[in-house]
Amino acid sequence: MTDRNVESVLDLVRPSIREMSPYVGGVQISDYENWAKLNQNEFPYPPAPRVLEVLDYIKTHPHLLHRYPPGDHKELKKRLSAYLKIQPEQISFGNGSDEVLQNIGLVFLDKGDRYAYGSPDYSMWPNYQKLTGSMPVIIELPDGYTLPIDEIIKAKPKLATFSGPNTPSGAATPIKDLDRLVAELDGIFVDDEAYADFAEDDALELVRSGRYPNLIVTRTFSKAFGLAAERLGYALGHPDIISRVEAVRLPYNVTIVTYLMGLAALEPESIEHTRKLVGEIKAERAKLTQDLTELGFYVRPSQANFVLARGRSPAVAKMLYDRLAENKVLVRYFDSGRLSDCLRITVGTPEENERLLEKIRELSKQVSQ
Numbered sequence: 001m002t003d004r005n006v007e008s009v010l011d012l013v014r015p016s017i018r019e020m021s022p023y024v025g026g027v028q029i030s031d032y033e034n035w036a037k038l039n040q041n042e043f044p045y046p047p048a049p050r051v052l053e054v055l056d057y058i059k060t061h062p063h064l065l066h067r068y069p070p071g072d073h074k075e076l077k078k079r080l081s082a083y084l085k086i087q088p089e090q091i092s093f094g095n096g097s098d099e100v101l102q103n104i105g106l107v108f109l110d111k112g113d114r115y116a117y118g119s120p121d122y123s124m125w126p127n128y129q130k131l132t133g134s135m136p137v138i139i140e141l142p143d144g145y146t147l148p149i150d151e152i153i154k155a156k157p158k159l160a161t162f163s164g165p166n167t168p169s170g171a172a173t174p175i176k177d178l179d180r181l182v183a184e185l186d187g188i189f190v191d192d193e194a195y196a197d198f199a200e201d202d203a204l205e206l207v208r209s210g211r212y213p214n215l216i217v218t219r220t221f222s223k224a225f226g227l228a229a230e231r232l233g234y235a236l237g238h239p240d241i242i243s244r245v246e247a248v249r250l251p252y253n254v255t256i257v258t259y260l261m262g263l264a265a266l267e268p269e270s271i272e273h274t275r276k277l278v279g280e281i282k283a284e285r286a287k288l289t290q291d292l293t294e295l296g297f298y299v300r301p302s303q304a305n306f307v308l309a310r311g312r313s314p315a316v317a318k319m320l321y322d323r324l325a326e327n328k329v330l331v332r333y334f335d336s337g338r339l340s341d342c343l344r345i346t347v348g349t350p351e352e353n354e355r356l357l358e359k360i361r362e363l364s365k366q367v368s369q
């Protein structure tokens with residue numbers, strides 16, 4: 001056997017993958033009870049009671065764990081189809097919407113293909129670009145963070161992915177503008193609706209209409225359904241396009257626990273439970289926006305479960321982030337360019353939001369003394 005050095009093996013790694021690094025999300029902690037954790041746009045409440053009952057069901061049906069889970073997601077598709085009023089053939093499930101978005105990239109992007117995505121927007125877009133070796137076409141969002149429709153059309157991408165409502169701003173592009181965009185775009189448009197449950201409008205009607213085979217909407221159970229840890233997301237689109245997304249997904253990509261929890265989350269009483277809590281989050285979002293504004297931040301109206309609060313300067317924003325963390329209040333700070341004077345704050349429970357505001361009030365007093 002000859003000795004081999006690692007460099008010669010590293011040379012075999014595809015060039016675009018050499019530049020990739022693992023996803024880094026918001027800070028994670030283990031003793032949640034002691035923190036106000038407002039940094040990852042999670043739902044602050046557990047899932048509906050029927051969802052939690054799945055854990056008991058698994059205990060009395062342990063064979064479910066040593067058999068493979070359903071591979072075709074048939075029952076889950078049926079239930080989601082009834083909930084969304086969309087055909088089961090128009091749905092593809094994944095391990096979070098992250099997997100579904102990656103699958104879409106694999107379906108459409110070859111080396112060198114034009115791939116447009118927004119900035120600031122979801123931090124995974126550059127990863128899908130590198131993964132596929134496609135050509136990045138980065139679209140800088142204007143001040144209000146809504147989509148520059150004509151610019152996207154003129155960029156002639158093969159694939160475009162944008163979050164709506166946008167992260168990190170919570171801004172939503174009017175659906176009539178999206179309608180024009182997909183009507184005029186030659187390529188495929190992916191509307192990442194991770195936060196649509198908190199918004200006034202969504203693109204489901206455009207999918208239902210069947211007018212645009214070049215439109216794919218992605219969604220998740222991670223936010224409003226309180227199931228971030230279970231990893232369940234899905235894509236919606238034209239059946240013939242969705243069949244290609246289904247073709248590239250991994251076998252058995254949804255675990256049995258997740259699958260059963262997805263079914264339980266779509267039962268009428270769970271949906272009612274979720275709807276009520278989403279209403280509460282929206283009311284808290286309005287209150288948080290007003291209170292932060294009174295404390296001197298510029299907070300743009302958000303249609304998601306978070307707000308973007310602009311402070312006086314990058315130094316103040318960073319100082320607040322650090323001092324809040326010392327006080328066990330976690331928010332998100334982006335140490336770069338346009339967002340460096342901002343904090344992105346997830347809307348939490350009324351108690352968590354009050355704790356955040358209280359700490360900011362205390363810190364502001366100390367700074368002005």
Ligand SMILES: Cc1ncc(COP(=O)(O)O)c(C=O)c1O
Binds near residue numbers: 099167220222231
């Ligand atoms: C805009 C956006 N899209 C997709 C995702 C991924 O969600 P999931 O948990 O379904 O993978 C997130 C997660 O925060 C997000 O912010």
